[in-house]
Amino acid sequence: MAVRLPRGFRAGATRAGIKPSGRPDLALLVSGLPAAWAYAATQNRAAAPSIHRGRALYASGKPLRAVVVNAGNANCATGERGYEDDRRMAELAALxxxxxxxxxxxxxxxxxxxxxxxxxxxxxxxxxxxxxxAEAFAEAILTTDTRPKVAEAEVAGARIVGLAKGSGMIHPNMATMLAFLVTDALVPQEALRAGWRRVVERTFNQVTVDGDTSTNDLALLMANGAYGEVPLKAFFEGVEAVAQELARMIARDGEGATKLMVVRVVGAATEEEARRAARAIAGSALWKSALYGNDPNWGRILAALGNSGARFDPLRVRIVLQGIPLYEGGVLPFDREEAGRAMRAEEVEVLVDLREGQGAGEAYGCDLTEDYVRINALYTT
Known part of the structure; x- marks a missing residue:
């Protein structure tokens, strides 16, 4: 079913010939009204010209009206010409x-x-x-993705729609993909930016596919106010729900992935430590490989946890996989075949209780397969 954008937003795409496949690769997302906006960009030191330009626009505090996206060419590490080309792309879209x-x-x-x-x-x-x-835009921004990613929510009559791409070169250190959320709610820009930072930390910054943070990626939230004011608490709950759904879609669509991994950490000393611990488990190549092989190797979970920097006592930690307790201060008796069968699901949950405090957090990842190596071995050939 087609997803309608919030009031005042329009989008579209075309086949410009940038992708060798000939698929749609050039897209516009436009607001009929000046929009307040919040933005998070990759922290990669080799960031592309689009990121540098985006940061400068963001610092100006001026409203935003449109986004132009090309998929198939990163325009990164292309010298001074890359900066000129990025400016030219903005000028052409503005025209x-x-x-x-x-x-x-x-x-x-x-x-x-x-x-x-x-x-x-x-x-x-x-x-x-x-x-x-939303669909044409959502399809055109894809690269190695296998499916478009669109999510939506409604808050007190206002609508929020999110569109994202991301499949590989995904690792926390915002941003980890391209994500565009738009809403017709009226939200002051200062509040929008403060709330967006918190949403990004709990959602997009909790996704990892392969441990690599891209040079180009960003997460954007635009609010054009066409509907009017809504309660801010409910609004950001809606924004976080959309962002979380997109984060899960990105992890599930990880290059070569066969299943989604959801890691939930509770009982941490702080929320930040819980998120850090969850990311460490979701990002462990050893555990991701075990996940692919349906091997309930809890030792790899514990080892990743120990490298996370989160505080815990191994004699008190509890590890549960797909509802099956595996470890509680020591290995528990469990049926390995039953646990292996449970891991064959399309979504696998790891629950860890650190028993240090009230902090909780989630991370999203996927298994590591031969197809991931194949896709990336042949990416430019």
């Missing part, structure tokens, strides 16, 4: 929409080190038809 370039955010994703084919973008932008639906 198409009747806006100023400073009202347009750019985003790029794809192969690093290849110059951006600006001439293809110039030809493609006029071909994009804008509609109030």
């Amino acid at each position: 198409r929409l009747g806006l100023s370039p400073e009202e347009v955010l750019t985003a790029s994703t794809g192969v690093i080190g290849v110059p951006l084919p600006v001439e293809k973008i110039a030809r493609g932008l006029p071909e994009i038809g804008l509609t109030p639906f």
Whole structure:
């Protein structure tokens, strides 16, 4: 079923010829009204020109009206030309929409080190038809993803719609993918930015597929106020629900993955330590491999936990896999075959109780398979 964007937003996409596959690869997301916005960008030191430009726009505090995204070319590590090409992409999108370039955010994703084919973008932008639906945009921003990622929520009459891409080069250190959330709620920009930081920490920063943080990725929240004011607490609960659903979709669609891993840590000294512990488990290559093989090797969970920096006493920790207790200060008697069968599900839950305090947190990951190696061994060939 088609997902309608919130009031005042339109989106569209085209095949500009950037992706060798010929699939849609150039997209626009537009607000009919100036929008308050909140933004989180990758902390990778080799960040692409689109990230540097986005940070400068964000620091200005001015409203945002549109986003232009190309998928297939990262426009990263392309020298001074890369910065000029990114500015040109913003100018071309602004010309198409009747806006100023400073009202347009750019985003790029794809192969690093290849110059951006600006001439293809110039030809493609006029071909994009804008509609109030999300699907064309959601499809065009994909790279190695196997499916579009769209989530939505409603809060007191206002709507929130999220669109994301992400499959590989995914690891906490915001950002870990491209994510665009839009809403017609009226939210002051200062409140929007403060709340978005907290949402990102609990959702997108808790996703890991392969331990690599991309050079290009970002998470954006735009609020154009077309509906009006809503209770802020309920609003951010809705935003977090959409972001969490997208985070789970990204982890489930990890390159080569066969199952989603959800790690829940409770009883930590602090929420931050709980999130850190959960990320360590979700990111362990050893545990991810065991997950793929349906091997209930709890020792790999405990070892990852020990490297997380979270405080705990191994003699008090409890580890439960798919509802089956495996460890509580020592190994528990359990049926390995039963546990292995339980791990064959499409979603596998690891629950860890550190018994140190009230802190709780989740992380999202996936198993590590031969297909992950194959996809990345052949990525540019």
